[in-house]
Amino acid sequence: MSSTDVLLPPALISRFPPALAAFLAHLPGLALVAFLAGVLPGLAGWAAALLIGLVAAGLAVAWRLPIWWRYINLAFVPLLWLGLQAEFDAGWFLAGFLLLALTSLGAVVTRVPLYLSSPEAAAVLAARIPQGGSLCDLGCGLGGPLARISRLRPDVTLAGVEAAPLNWLVARLRLTGRAQIRLGSLWDTDLSGHDVVYVYLSPAPMKRLWDKARAEMKPGSLFVSNSFPVPGVSFDEELELHDRSKARLLFRRM
Numbered sequence: 075m076s077s078t079d080v081l082l083p084p085a086l087i088s089r090f091p092p093a094l095a096a097f098l099a100h101l102p103g104l105a106l107v108a109f110l111a112g113v114l115p116g117l118a119g120w121a122a123a124l125l126i127g128l129v130a131a132g133l134a135v136a137w138r139l140p141i142w143w144r145y146i147n148l149a150f151v152p153l154l155w156l157g158l159q160a161e162f163d164a165g166w167f168l169a170g171f172l173l174l175a176l177t178s179l180g181a182v183v184t185r186v187p188l189y190l191s192s193p194e195a196a197a198v199l200a201a202r203i204p205q206g207g208s209l210c211d212l213g214c215g216l217g218g219p220l221a222r223i224s225r226l227r228p229d230v231t232l233a234g235v236e237a238a239p240l241n242w243l244v245a246r247l248r249l250t251g252r253a254q255i256r257l258g259s260l261w262d263t264d265l266s267g268h269d270v271v272y273v274y275l276s277p278a279p280m281k282r283l284w285d286k287a288r289a290e291m292k293p294g295s296l297f298v299s300n301s302f303p304v305p306g307v308s309f310d311e312e313l314e315l316h317d318r319s320k321a322r323l324l325f326r327r328m
C-alpha cells in the first residue's frame with residue numbers, strides 16, 4: 075500500500091468531484107505546515123505556501139486528477155499568499171470570486187470548465203453543415219464558434235445553450251440576431267431539429283450525452299465532439315486540427 079493510499083484510497087477519491095478532491099489535496103500540506111511551524115517557529119510564509127502547493131500538486135498527480143489540477147494546486151496557495159502580501163483590497167478577491175462563480179462555478183457539478191474552441195474548429199464545422207441546415211452548440215461558452223460559423227455560413231440556422239450566466243450573456247450579446255442562445259442546461263435541449271450537434275465538454279458527460287444524442291438526433295444528422303470520445307463508441311472520422319491545442323474533431327453520422 076502506498077503512502078497516498080494511506081492518505082485516501084484512490085478508489086474512494088475517484089467518486090468525488092475533482093474540485094472536491096483538489097481541495098482535499100491541500101489538507102495534508104496544511105497539517106504538515108502546522109506541524110513544522112510548531113518545531114520551526116521561523117518558517118517563512120512563502121516557504122509554507124510553496125510547501126502546501128507542492129504537496130497538493132503531488133496528490134493531484136497521485137490521485138490521477140485531470141492534469142490541470144496539478145498546476146492549479148501548485149499555484150493556488152502561493153498566489154493567495156502573494157495576494158495577501160500585496161495587501162490588495164478585499165474587494166478584488168470578491169470580484170475575482172464573483173467572476174469565477176458566474177463563468178465556472180457550475181463546473182464543480184458539471185465537471186465541464188470553460189475553454190474555447192479554436193477558429194480552425196469552427197471553420198471545419200461551418201463546412202459540414204448542409205445548405206440551409208442547422209447547428210447547435212451544446213455548452214456554447216462565449217459563443218466564439220457560433221460567431222465564426224455565422225460569418226462563414228449566413229445560410230444556416232444556429233443555436234446554443236449555456237448554463238453559466240456570464241458566458242451566456244456574452245454569447246447572447248455577441249450573437250443577437252444571428253443565433254438563438256438559451257440560458258439553461260444541455261440536458262433539457264431537444265436535439266431532434268438539428269443537422270449538426272457540436273460539443274466541446276469533458277470526459278465526464280460523454281456517455282450520458284451519447285445516449286441522449288442517439289435517442290433524439292434525426293437519422294443522417296452529424297454528432298461532432300471536440301477532443302472527447304465516448305467510451306466504447308467508434309467514430310466515423312477523426313480530424314486532427316493544426317490549432318494551438320492540437321485538438322481533434324470526432325465525427326459520427328447518426
Ligand SMILES: C[S@@+](CC[C@H](N)C(=O)[O-])C[C@H]1O[C@@H](n2cnc3c(N)ncnc32)[C@H](O)[C@@H]1O
Binds near residue numbers: 211213215218
Ligand atoms: C469547454 S466550454 C466550450 C465552449 C464553446 N462550446 C466552445 O467550443 O468554445 C464548455 C461550456 O459548456 C458549458 N456547460 C457545461 N455543462 C453544461 C450543461 N449541462 N448545460 C449547458 N452548458 C454547459 C460550460 O459552462 C462551458 O461554458
